[in-house]
Amino acid sequence: MTQPDFSFEQAALTRGFFRIAGVDEVGRGPLAGPVCAAAVILDPQNIPDGLNDSKRLTAKRRDALFDQIMDAADVSLAEATVAEIDEHNILRASHIAMVRAIAGLRQAADYALIDGNMIPRGLEISSETIIKGDARSLSISAASIVAKVWRDRHMVDLAQQFPHYGWERNAGYPTAQHKLGLERFGVTPHHRRSFKPIHNILYQDRNVSD
Numbered sequence: 001m002t003q004p005d006f007s008f009e010q011a012a013l014t015r016g017f018f019r020i021a022g023v024d025e026v027g028r029g030p031l032a033g034p035v036c037a038a039a040v041i042l043d044p045q046n047i048p049d050g051l052n053d054s055k056r057l058t059a060k061r062r063d064a065l066f067d068q069i070m071d072a073a074d075v076s077l078a079e080a081t082v083a084e085i086d087e088h089n090i091l092r093a094s095h096i097a098m099v100r101a102i103a104g105l106r107q108a109a110d111y112a113l114i115d116g117n118m119i120p121r122g123l124e125i126s127s128e129t130i131i132k133g134d135a136r137s138l139s140i141s142a143a144s145i146v147a148k149v150w151r152d153r154h155m156v157d158l159a160q161q162f163p164h165y166g167w168e169r170n171a172g173y174p175t176a177q178h179k180l181g182l183e184r185f186g187v188t189p190h191h192r193r194s195f196k197p198i199h200n201i202l203y204q205d206r207n208v209s210d
Helices: 007-014 059-072 082-087 090-103 138-161 176-185 196-209
Strands: 020-026 035-041 074-080 111-115 126-130
Touching: 007 020, 007 111, 007 138, 020 090, 020 138, 035 090, 035 138, 059 138, 074 090, 074 138, 082 090, 111 138, 176 196
Parallel strands: 020 111, 111 126
Antiparallel strands: 020 035, 035 074
């Protein structure tokens, strides 16, 4: 299994760029909650050990790395809300979150390494896309970790207000517990109404009441 490295960043540095941000998003698949993005500019002299695709790491390891990344790097976190997901679509909303994350860095990035195969519309700095970038670029790995931890913690907070859906464990993904909660307690303000399972529940409810 390949490990992420600093080669993409180094290539950009060699071409004359100075502040290279790795960018990733998390939360495109859940039925509830925002989509979150992170932009991370690593210090080449102080890169935390063990960075990798967040999905390859345990929750405990992600939490530890989150703190190290926040201490050692320039990090910006941003989201697109459920309302924005429903207004646009999940892909566009994830790109909106990415652009916001890049804009929120303490010092402006001059180059972005974007996880995936699409450069977000409205991004005004030079950039490149990297498919499976979270497993190939250390900066994108760092972004994937902080975005994942930040969103998971947000869903734990929401679960305190809406305890029937298991968000503290499933982060809003459509697990059996989440589906059962929807059947028994219905749709919350944090559910994505444009997503088919939620749309179908609302549509069925409307038909029953008509």
